[in-house]
Amino acid sequence: MxxxxxxxxxxxxxxxxxxxxxxxxxxxxxxxxxxxxxxxxxxxxxxxxxxxxxxxxxxxxxxxxxxxxxxxxxxxxxxxxxxxxxxxxxxxxxxxxxxxxxxxxQLTGSVLSPTPDLTSASPPAVTAGWWRDLRAGTAGIRRTPVPPGREVVTQAYIGRIHRFVPGLAGVELTARRWETAHGDLHWANLTRDPFQIIDWEGWGAAPEGYDAAVLHAYALPAPGIAAKVREVFADVLTGETGRLAELVVAAQVIQAADRDEPHARLRPHVRRHAARLIQHIQRSASARHSTRR
Missing domain, CATH: 3.30.200 (Phosphorylase Kinase; domain 1)
Incomplete structure (x- = not known):
């Protein structure tokens, strides 16, 4: 701006x-x-x-x-x-x-990106130790108690994400597991040398895997980094809960795309990723149905 x-x-x-x-x-x-x-x-x-x-x-x-x-x-x-x-x-x-x-x-480390989203032209250069620190830091967030009433996203909002993400008809949109999340864990809120997480105004309860889903969505324009996020957070991004968290974040990015440039840049990437997630959900549902027949 x-x-x-x-x-x-x-x-x-x-x-x-x-x-x-x-x-x-x-x-x-x-x-x-x-x-x-x-x-x-x-x-x-x-x-x-x-x-x-x-x-x-x-x-x-x-x-x-x-x-x-x-x-x-x-x-x-x-x-x-x-x-x-x-x-x-x-x-x-x-x-x-x-x-x-x-x-x-004052921060002693450097912020990884001047904008929340990454680009393929300038992916951040971080070490294996940085990824370990990130994983440990997010685990610490998940263990932090949330004061009553602090929510990053509500179930009511999750029930409406079909307005922003086509193809969700018939997909279960109930978040069954919730955890503490930073809520805005993108690349402009992370530092290196040393590792820190900044900007804590919006933290609170969110569907399980939410922070990893945010980090992944904002890395989609840099495929190598996005793949590393999927590797580091494979346990929370795979499965039903992780896919729901990613669809929620996709809906939020698409909804915000008319308001600012970073989300407008991200919109086509998250739309394609959401379409892949929905195809996976549909194939899994079809396979379960065939097994029961």
Missing amino acids: NSSSRPADLTGRWHQAVRYFRMSVPAHTPLRPGLGGRTLGGPVTTTEGGPAWLRVMSSPRPEGKLWDGAVLADDLLDDAVPHPALLAVHTWQDAGAAFQAHVWE
């Missing part, structure tokens, strides 16, 4: 938060908007002289899953899930909107 499409108030609110925390900002500091323009972040220097990252988010009201997510994650995640520490929080309301500023420890 370029600066002209950024919500007009967030740059001012970001600098307002800088003044509140009595931080300093290097000259000509670039600020990075989040997808959809709901957040704005940039590097700062704390009063102790250390580097940090300041992120401001806006919301119609000071409540809800996204509003509470970062603080709850900082409280509940353990060391098995590498993530930046939350140093300070400030909330305020003005002009009919609510704002929240988070000060995070």
Whole structure:
């Protein structure tokens, strides 16, 4: 997103938060908007002289899953899930909107991708150790208790995904197993050297395999990385539960494709992948039916 499409108030609110925390900002500091323009972040220097990252988010009201997510994650995640520490929080309301500023420890690693999706031209170069850290980190997420009412996706939404993914008539759309998920585990929210998982506003309960399904969907334009995701997460992506998680993520990508470029780029890839999943489901159902005859 370029600066002209950024919500007009967030740059001012970001600098307002800088003044509140009595931080300093290097000259000509670039600020990075989040997808959809709901957040704005940039590097700062704390009063102790250390580097940090300041992120401001806006919301119609000071409540809800996204509003509470970062603080709850900082409280509940353990060391098995590498993530930046939350140093300070400030909330305020003005002009009919609510704002929240988070000060995070500065990342020492590099983000794998400037956008959530990958391309075949620039797949991330990561080691076997990085994949092991990713697998261990997601296992730690799955073990984290979810506060009541925190959901990445609901069963009601899952029941409606046929609106976005053709061919789902007759396919069972009930998520029978749920687990804790980051909820936005794409390639712009992962770092290397060291490995960390960032951006925790939306975490909560999701169908089993959801995080792996997100990672896979956003890797589809880079077939080699997508194949590695399928290998590393084979136990959660195969079978009925994994296929449902992938169909849910496909529906979310297709639904968001009219709103931003990354999802528009992903839409043809996830449509083709969803069609393959549905063909597999139909073949499996036909085989079961033939066996019972």
